Amino acid sequence: MSSLNTILFGLSFENPLLLASGVNDKVPEQWIRAHKEGAGGVVTKSIGIEPRKGYGNPTVVELPYGLINAMGLPNPGWKGFLEMVEGYAFDFPLIVSIFGGSPGEFAFLAEKLSGVADAFELNLSCPHAKGYGMEIGQRPENVYEVVKAVKDVTGKPVIAKLTPNTNDIAKLGLAAEKAGANAVSAINTLKAIAIDVYARMPILSNKIGGYSGPGIKPIALRAVYDLARALDIPVIGVGGITTWQDAVEFLLAGASALQIGTAVSLRGWRVFREISEGIKRYLEEEGFLSVGEIVGLALG
Ligand code: SIN
Numbered sequence: 001m002s003s004l005n006t007i008l009f010g011l012s013f014e015n016p017l018l019l020a021s022g023v024n025d026k027v028p029e030q031w032i033r034a035h036k037e038g039a040g041g042v043v044t045k046s047i048g049i050e051p052r053k054g055y056g057n058p059t060v061v062e063l064p065y066g067l068i069n070a071m072g073l074p075n076p077g078w079k080g081f082l083e084m085v086e087g088y089a090f091d092f093p094l095i096v097s098i099f100g101g102s103p104g105e106f107a108f109l110a111e112k113l114s115g116v117a118d119a120f121e122l123n124l125s126c127p128h129a130k131g132y133g134m135e136i137g138q139r140p141e142n143v144y145e146v147v148k149a150v151k152d153v154t155g156k157p158v159i160a161k162l163t164p165n166t167n168d169i170a171k172l173g174l175a176a177e178k179a180g181a182n183a184v185s186a187i188n189t190l191k192a193i194a195i196d197v198y199a200r201m202p203i204l205s206n207k208i209g210g211y212s213g214p215g216i217k218p219i220a221l222r223a224v225y226d227l228a229r230a231l232d233i234p235v236i237g238v239g240g241i242t243t244w245q246d247a248v249e250f251l252l253a254g255a256s257a258l259q260i261g262t263a264v265s266l267r268g269w270r271v272f273r274e275i276s277e278g279i280k281r282y283l284e285e286e287g288f289l290s291v292g293e294i295v296g297l298a299l300g
Helices: 028-036 077-085 103-113 140-153 169-178 214-230 244-252 262-267 271-286
Strands: 006-008 011-013 017-019 041-043 060-063 066-069 094-098 119-123 158-161 183-186 190-193 208-212 235-238 255-260
Touching: 006 255, 017 028, 017 271, 028 041, 066 214, 066 262, 077 103, 094 103, 103 119, 103 140, 119 140, 140 158, 140 169, 158 169, 169 183, 169 214, 183 214, 208 214, 214 235, 214 244, 244 255, 244 271, 255 262, 255 271, 262 271
Parallel strands: 017 041, 017 255, 041 094, 094 119, 119 158, 158 183, 183 235, 235 255
Antiparallel strands: 006 011, 060 066, 066 208, 190 208
């Protein structure tokens, strides 16, 4: 009997599929729903120091092969987040995504949220928020400083979420690893725009957004492949995973776990069950006993 159980940085996940930080993970009800539908764990929407309302509508555009979003990092701030999760006992690993404008802000958030997070994912990659995300995370020295600052204040595992908007994602991953990151996740969205031909202006209120979904899958897969070849720490694959075949490709390219976000918007919560059943079938048909056995087999 093949097993999907996945152990990552000391945490046990029922399977390697996690809800990605993105457009479907603002509140506990969505995290619980994702787990009920078959996600092995959850990454929250990114939390900052102060509450943010986010950008005005429209914040999401649907394209034939994915979505462009610019939500503007809406979140209740760390105090509001603690109030929101009070009274909940989650029976799955809760990875809290955090964003800040400096290493000190990331460290502050990690300190404040260590009591409720099973792990942290550092948003070093949002492609459009002024002063945050990839404006920091495109430089390896900044990635190093942020990861180091967070590792210095928390014993919880730390994942650096990397940007594809760079000419060498492996350099960013190596900086995260050197600073003590327990894993990296790749990729966040690609900087993108959509234009309304009749209004003759960008559709999103923020004009620029981040492209996600099936259209970016080959780029995400290549990023995971590059990172898995360069790093010793686990790589978590994210970007356009929509079918079980996509998921298996990412595992073969070296991902130890996978995140799913846009596919939930495009196909519904059932994607978690469909993809994990597909992976299990593949393992059984191909004679593998565990998901770990296929990680990195295509690295050569
Ligand atoms: C957003 O909230 O606008 C997206 C966040 C991200 O891309 O990291």
